[in-house]
Amino acid sequence: MLKFTQCQHKQYIHFTRKTGAKWIEMFDGNNEFYSAAYWDLLTEMWYADKPLMVSDALKFMKSIKSPFTARKYLQKLIDEKMVLETKNLKDERSMLVSLSPAMKAKLDNYLDYTISTMKESCSSEDS
Numbered sequence: 001m002l003k004f005t006q007c008q009h010k011q012y013i014h015f016t017r018k019t020g021a022k023w024i025e026m027f028d029g030n031n032e033f034y035s036a037a038y039w040d041l042l043t044e045m046w047y048a049d050k051p052l053m054v055s056d057a058l059k060f061m062k063s064i065k066s067p068f069t070a071r072k073y074l075q076k077l078i079d080e081k082m083v084l085e086t087k088n089l090k091d092e093r094s095m096l097v098s099l100s101p102a103m104k105a106k107l108d109n110y111l112d113y114t115i116s117t118m119k120e121s122c123s124s125e126d127s
Helices: 006-026 036-048 054-059 067-079 101-126
Strands: 083-087 095-099
Touching: 006 101, 036 054, 036 067, 036 095, 036 101, 054 067, 054 095, 067 083, 095 101
Parallel strands: none
Antiparallel strands: 083 095
């Protein structure tokens, strides 16, 4: 026996479609960033809210087992200036990464939109 109705399942699909479209919009329509790897990396960096060692950031991409492949994803964000890479002053052998201020602002707006959309979806279910 299912806990939710088919209508509620469809509301969820509608919600994920809207938030997925908003995610792509955040990247100016570039579908390349519509990936679980980018989602994991960027949202975990946002959540950490501090510069991270590269090795720690790479571990955020749960679906990617190879650190070399994960580094390619991270490098793409660095090249696009969405993530900033700086020297680690505490350990000259390592680098730190952090969200650029523009990417942080985009994620803040995306999360605001997502929460608003989720609340609307829940409200429409109650009526």
